[in-house]
Amino acid sequence: MPRTRNSRNSVQEVHIAVLGMNRSGKSALTVKYITRRFITEYDPNLEDTYCKHESIHGHEYMVWIMDTVESKGKDPMRYLAWADIYLVVYDITSQLSFQYAENLLKQINQHEHALCVRQHVTSLIGNKNDMERYRQVSRADGQRVADELNADFSEITTTEEYAIVKSLFHKAITNSISRRMRAVDRSPSPRMYSSDSEVVGIPRGKSTFTPPLLKSTSRTGGFRRSKSPKHRETLKHSLPPVAPNAKTKSSPGSKLFKLFQN
Numbered sequence: 001m002p003r004t005r006n007s008r009n010s011v012q013e014v015h016i017a018v019l020g021m022n023r024s025g026k027s028a029l030t031v032k033y034i035t036r037r038f039i040t041e042y043d044p045n046l047e048d049t050y051c052k053h054e055s056i057h058g059h060e061y062m063v064w065i066m067d068t069v070e071s072k073g074k075d076p077m078r079y080l081a082w083a084d085i086y087l088v089v090y091d092i093t094s095q096l097s098f099q100y101a102e103n104l105l106k107q108i109n110q111h112e113h114a115l116c117v118r119q120h121v122t123s124l125i126g127n128k129n130d131m132e133r134y135r136q137v138s139r140a141d142g143q144r145v146a147d148e149l150n151a152d153f154s155e156i157t158t159t160e161e162y163a164i165v166k167s168l169f170h171k172a173i174t175n176s177i178s179r180r181m182r183a184v185d186r187s188p189s190p191r192m193y194s195s196d197s198e199v200v201g202i203p204r205g206k207s208t209f210t211p212p213l214l215k216s217t218s219r220t221g222g223f224r225r226s227k228s229p230k231h232r233e234t235l236k237h238s239l240p241p242v243a244p245n246a247k248t249k250s251s252p253g254s255k256l257f258k259l260f261q262n
């Protein structure tokens with residue numbers, strides 16, 4: 001019997017963009033989710049996309065995570081035209097990072113209304129809540145801005161429990177998939193999601209990230225197989241340049257690649 005996108009054996013793709021001001025903890029959050037580990041320092045200049053195979057409530061997902069780097073001249077369409085889920089991170093000890101996150105949420109909302117018919121899932125995340133005594137942003141302010149700008153809200157620390165980070169990602173993925181399914185039900189020919197593609201051929205329960213077949217209709221225009229060793233729990237993929245003036249990174253390797261070297 002042919003497998004459909006909704007069948008239990010199919011693997012759906014989900015694209016997550018992790019956004020926020022420099023030093024807010026985007027890489028720490030991404031790496032914690034992928035590896036369960038907290039690593040203190042990352043190369044701040046590298047914007048990488050990672051892939052993780054997930055099983056949530058009996059469904060299989062190929063989760064792509066873009067750990068963004070904010071800098072002038074970078075085109076926000078690289079994630080606006082790509083992500084199903086935005087995780088907007090700020091540092092609770094930095095009012096500036098909170099304002100930055102608020103602006104990002106506004107930008108996402110504007111994109112939704114002006115350019116894009118589909119609904120994304122957006123989460124505002126106050127990171128570093130282990131640093132309570134240096135707090136500059138109250139929990140109430142975080143919740144208020146999230147409510148105003150249609151985002152879920154949570155506070156976390158990436159230094160501690162993996163379970164909290166995992167459940168944050170799982171909740172966003174589940175919400176995103178429900179919205180996708182509702183959109184498919186509503187329209188006979190719904191607009192394709194950025195991640196409207198299906199990965200097939202991965203036996204259930206097998207923890208591998210080198211899928212034998214990947215069909216992608218992603219607007220990022222395909223993908224490259226990682227040169228990382230096989231059977232790792234992650235793959236790093238370089239995105240194609242989105243802006244003609246986008247700088248090519250000169251820094252060698254990726255954050256995770258470095259991680260694996262340790």
Ligand SMILES: Nc1nc2c(ncn2[C@@H]2O[C@H](COP(=O)(O)OP(=O)(O)OP(=O)(O)O)[C@@H](O)[C@H]2O)c(=O)[nH]1
Nearest residue numbers: 022023024025026027028040042044128157158159
């Ligand atoms: N105490 C504490 N420190 C954290 C937490 N998350 C990240 N950090 C630290 O904050 C600093 C910045 O974290 P990164 O993950 O590199 O932040 P980023 O947003 O990716 O920063 P850029 O790469 O510059 O964009 C690092 O020194 C991390 O170790 C946290 O939950 N608690």
